[in-house]
Amino acid sequence: MKFPNGYIGKHQSTGIQEPWPQIYGQSRIGRGTYIAGTVIIGHPTKEERLLLIENRLNEVAGSVVGENCVLRHFGVLNSKATLGNSVQTGHNWMVREHSTVGESSLIGSGVIIDDHCAIGRHVSIQTRAYIPTNTVIEDDVFIAPCVCFTNDKYMGRGNITLAGAHVEQGARIGGNVTILPGIRIGRESVIGAGSVVTKDVPAYAVMVGNPAKKIKDSPQEHRKF
Amino acid sequence: MKFPNGYIGKHQSTGIQEPWPQIYGQSRIGRGTYIAGTVIIGHPTKEERLLLIENRLNEVAGSVVGENCVLRHFGVLNSKATLGNSVQTGHNWMVREHSTVGESSLIGSGVIIDDHCAIGRHVSIQTRAYIPTNTVIEDDVFIAPCVCFTNDKYMGRGNITLAGAHVEQGARIGGNVTILPGIRIGRESVIGAGSVVTKDVPAYAVMVGNPAKKIKDSPQEHRKF
Amino acid sequence: MKFPNGYIGKHQSTGIQEPWPQIYGQSRIGRGTYIAGTVIIGHPTKEERLLLIENRLNEVAGSVVGENCVLRHFGVLNSKATLGNSVQTGHNWMVREHSTVGESSLIGSGVIIDDHCAIGRHVSIQTRAYIPTNTVIEDDVFIAPCVCFTNDKYMGRGNITLAGAHVEQGARIGGNVTILPGIRIGRESVIGAGSVVTKDVPAYAVMVGNPAKKIKDSPQEHRKF
Numbered sequence: 157m158k159f160p161n162g163y164i165g166k167h168q169s170t171g172i173q174e175p176w177p178q179i180y181g182q183s184r185i186g187r188g189t190y191i192a193g194t195v196i197i198g199h200p201t202k203e204e205r206l207l208l209i210e211n212r213l214n215e216v217a218g219s220v221v222g223e224n225c226v227l228r229h230f231g232v233l234n235s236k237a238t239l240g241n242s243v244q245t246g247h248n249w250m251v252r253e254h255s256t257v258g259e260s261s262l263i264g265s266g267v268i269i270d271d272h273c274a275i276g277r278h279v280s281i282q283t284r285a286y287i288p289t290n291t292v293i294e295d296d297v298f299i300a301p302c303v304c305f306t307n308d309k310y311m312g313r314g315n316i317t318l319a320g321a322h323v324e325q326g327a328r329i330g331g332n333v334t335i336l337p338g339i340r341i342g343r344e345s346v347i348g349a350g351s352v353v354t355k356d357v358p359a360y361a362v363m364v365g366n367p368a369k370k371i372k373d374s375p376q377e378h379r380k381f
Numbered sequence: 382m383k384f385p386n387g388y389i390g391k392h393q394s395t396g397i398q399e400p401w402p403q404i405y406g407q408s409r410i411g412r413g414t415y416i417a418g419t420v421i422i423g424h425p426t427k428e429e430r431l432l433l434i435e436n437r438l439n440e441v442a443g444s445v446v447g448e449n450c451v452l453r454h455f456g457v458l459n460s461k462a463t464l465g466n467s468v469q470t471g472h473n474w475m476v477r478e479h480s481t482v483g484e485s486s487l488i489g490s491g492v493i494i495d496d497h498c499a500i501g502r503h504v505s506i507q508t509r510a511y512i513p514t515n516t517v518i519e520d521d522v523f524i525a526p527c528v529c530f531t532n533d534k535y536m537g538r539g540n541i542t543l544a545g546a547h548v549e550q551g552a553r554i555g556g557n558v559t560i561l562p563g564i565r566i567g568r569e570s571v572i573g574a575g576s577v578v579t580k581d582v583p584a585y586a587v588m589v590g591n592p593a594k595k596i597k598d599s600p601q602e603h604r605k606f
Numbered sequence: 607m608k609f610p611n612g613y614i615g616k617h618q619s620t621g622i623q624e625p626w627p628q629i630y631g632q633s634r635i636g637r638g639t640y641i642a643g644t645v646i647i648g649h650p651t652k653e654e655r656l657l658l659i660e661n662r663l664n665e666v667a668g669s670v671v672g673e674n675c676v677l678r679h680f681g682v683l684n685s686k687a688t689l690g691n692s693v694q695t696g697h698n699w700m701v702r703e704h705s706t707v708g709e710s711s712l713i714g715s716g717v718i719i720d721d722h723c724a725i726g727r728h729v730s731i732q733t734r735a736y737i738p739t740n741t742v743i744e745d746d747v748f749i750a751p752c753v754c755f756t757n758d759k760y761m762g763r764g765n766i767t768l769a770g771a772h773v774e775q776g777a778r779i780g781g782n783v784t785i786l787p788g789i790r791i792g793r794e795s796v797i798g799a800g801s802v803v804t805k806d807v808p809a810y811a812v813m814v815g816n817p818a819k820k821i822k823d824s825p826q827e828h829r830k831f
Contacts, residue, residue, distance in 0.1 A: 158659055178418075190659040193628075194419070194644070196454060209383055209415040209451060226659060229646060230455055230680055230698075232472050247682050247700055248455075250472055250490060265700060265718055268490055268508055280762060283718055283736055286508055286526050298762040301736050302754040302784075304527040306556035306574050312505060312523040313553070313603040328763070331756035332784040332802075334527075334557040334575030349756050350784030350802030350816055352557075352575030352591075366575055366591045366802075366816045378763040403643075419644070421679060434608055434640040434676060455680055457697050473680075475697055475715060493715055493733055511733055511751050529752040531781035531799050537730060537748040538778070538828040559752075559782040559800030577782075577800030577816075591800055591816045 162187040162223070181216035181235060186223030192247075195231040197221065201253035201271070204235055222259070234271070246283065258295065273320070282331075291320035296381055299323075300331040300349065309337045324359070326381035344381060346374050387412040387448075406441035406460060411448030417472075420456040422446065426478035426496070429460055447484070459496070471508065483520065498545070507556075516545035521606055524548075525556040525574065534562045549584070551606035569606060571599050612637040612673075631666035631685060636673030642697075645681040647671065651703035651721070654685060672709070684721070696733065708745065723770070732781075741770035746831055749773075750781040750799065759787045774809070776831035794831060796824050 157177060163185035177191045180198035191197065198218040200208035207215050219233045222241035229247045233239065236253040243257055246265025251257060255269050258277035266284035269275065273287050276295035281287065283301040291305055307318040319338035323329070327341045330349035341347070341357045348364030357363055360379070361370045382402060388410040402416045405423030416422065423443040425433035432440050444458045447466035454472045458464065461478040468482050471490025476482060480494050483502035491509035494500065498512050501520035506512065508526040516530055532543040544563035548554070552566045555574035566572070566582045573589030582588055585604070586595045607627060613635040627641045630648035641647065648668040650658035657665050669683045672691035679697045683689065686703040693707055696715025701707060705719050708727035716734035719725065723737050726745035731737065733751040741755055757768040769788035773779070777791045780799035791797070791807045798814030807813055810829070811820045 158661065199454070205451070211383065226655070229649070229682055230473070232454055248473060248680070248698060266491070266716070270508070283720070283738070284509075284734075288508070288526065300756060300758070300761060301738065302527075302752075304557040304574075306525060308525070310603060311525055311553040311555065311571070313605065328761040330761065332557070332754035332782070336556075336574055346761070349754075349786055378760060380763065424679070430676070436608065455698070457679055473698060491716070495733070509734075513733070513751065527752075529782035529799075531750060533750070535828060536750060536778040536780065536796070538830065557782070561781075561799055 157193065158188065158190045159185045160187060162189075179218075180213040181218035183218035183220070183235075185221045186225065186241065188223050189221055189225040189227070191221075191225075191227045192229040192231070194229045195227050195233070197233045198235045199232050201235050203253075228265075240277065264301070276325070288320060289318045292322040294323060294325040294327075296326045297323050298328040300329060300333070302332040303329050303335070304333070305335045307337045326379070327357075344374060344379050382418065383415045384410045384412065387414075404443075405438040406443030408443035408445070408460075410446045411450065411466065413448050414446055414450040414452070416446075416450075416452045417454040417456070419454045420452050420458070422458045423460045424457050426460050428478075453490075465502065489526070501550070513545060514543045517547040519548060519550040519552075521551045522548050523553040525554060525558070527557040528554050528560070529558070530560045532562045551604070552582075569599060569604050607643065608638070608640045609635045610637060612639075629668075630663040631668030633668035633670070633685075635671045636675065636691065638674040639671055639677070640675070641671075641677045642679040642681070644679045645677050645683070647683045648685045649682050651685050653703075678715075690727065714751070726775070738770060739768045742772040744773060744775040744777075746776045747773050748778040750779060750783070752782040753779050753785070754783070755785045757787045776829070777807075794824060794829050 177195040183198040200216050204216050216235040220238040225243045227245050231249045234253045237251045238256040240259035242260045245263040249263050249267050251269045252271040255273040257275040261279040264283040267281050269287045270289040273291045275293045279297045281299045285299045285303040288307045307320040321335050321339045323341040324343040326344040329347045333347050334352045342359035345357045346362045351368040352366040354367040360373045362372050363370050402420040408423040425441050441460040445463040450468045452470050456474045459478045462476045463481040465484035467485045470488040474488050474492050476494045477496040480498040482500040486504040489508040492506050494512045495514040498516045500518045504522045506524045510524045510528040513532040532545040546560050546564045548566040549568040551569040554572045558572050559577045561579050567584035570582045571587045576593040577591040579592040585598045587597050588595050627645040633648040650666045654666050666685040670688040675693045677695050681699040684703045687701045688706040690709035692710045695713040699713050699717050701719045702721040705723040707725040711729040714733040717731050719737040720739040723741045725743045729747045731749045735749045735753040738757045757770040771785050771789045773791040774793040776794040779797045783797050784802045792809035795807045796812045801818040802816040804817040810823045812822050813820050
């Protein structure tokens, strides 16, 4: 479904045979945005749990989606999440509350972005990467497939704030990389596929291994930012 | 859809425009449970394949879901699987036949639990962890995002029983960890993110690396069980 | 939905309440194939983007699905993709354009196969493995859960062709393995779970670690091809 004039909505659902896509609450969809039929926009947040289980979906805060986005199948955008203009998704994606994804960024198939994340512009989040709560990703970052960020150093014990990573502009993170909580990944750095990043990464460093170690600086001709 | 009085059901589907959620066979849903509109309950097992492809969905055995569960979107619960009371899921989850998930456990978004698994109570299975056939997970275990258990030592060759891992009470397994077939993970142990566990883990051990090696015992103040 | 006489189709969708499964364009479905109600066949490719966002789904090229396949829930098969006879899928799967999957191969739950991949016959692609653009997988290969292939050495920089891996007949790749771009994996080789494959793998070699190193040859009694 394309929204040539944009869309500012209330809950469209009535009864069991719900119209698709489902757009809940005061969600706002920009002009020219396409949303596939199986996508759910404005899904209740954890704080809106009562609205979910009591089916009071017209009362949720709703999502904000920019102009000229393409949101493909089996996606869930939570209430209080924001997608900028020209964001594209693959299939089977999810962005949770209080997260923002900047203009022209790509959310690959299977990508999950949890709550309270700030994703910049022109970020490429490839297939099935996982971005947990409180992660910051600056502009022009490349996140390869199956990358797993973490944020919970004590894994459910201790009484701490979830500490997401902070990835600086233009960094590139290889396939299936694991990144420990609270790590800072420097500008234009490169993390080799399969690495486990256990400490901060300097700008322009190329790091590989488990634990990841610096092997060189990135070639000048590959730097852009 | 919420079931204030519980539900004991037959197949509700008639024709192409199926009502949602789809609940097949003799599935039983406890009081106060919420099931999102795109969820499929009682999906035919491998042994019920004929019922699947011949659309005889009212003849499947069905699933059992406890009281006060919250089952979010794009989930599949197979026939002959059981969820205890107060189980919660994220989106896009799957639990297969002859598996049980105990009371108050969390099935994160993207989690897949294959058949013949026994998952305890108050277990936290975070985003997109994968639990294969014949895995046992005791109470109070924490499984971080993208953890990959395995169970097939010879990967399709040899004539062996699939040997899942056994995780003892209160163990915590870090993000993107790989666990080899048949491993026993001791009580209250901790596996660092990105590790590859190739041998049994003693109780209270903290292990990291590929292959994972013990670096210390877990701090007393983090032990709870 | 089962197709006892096969199906050669045009777009079946009219309005918001679309019939399921959705089968677009000139898709062809072989006799005896079962397609679950939530599956999308013939989804527009990247080149057919205009047809997608303008809802001209009857104009897409469509997919080709063989006979006696079983395609389970929440799957997306792109236009210009081909599945051979007796292909089976789990739930939540995706195969993109110009990719072919050979006869009797298994596409596990959560598996994503990107465009321009050639997958042989009797290939087992287990849960949530990821196969990117330009990957070649010969017959009888076993790909364990959560395997992550890659294809982009410079991760978005440089002006290069995406170089997928080439996996020779009967190779077995363990759980959560990472494979770097352009790698050749030899006939009947075995890669241990959690390994990171950074260079070509000789035939019959058993390799483990990060980076993966050869530790021995595979036992004769496990060789089949």
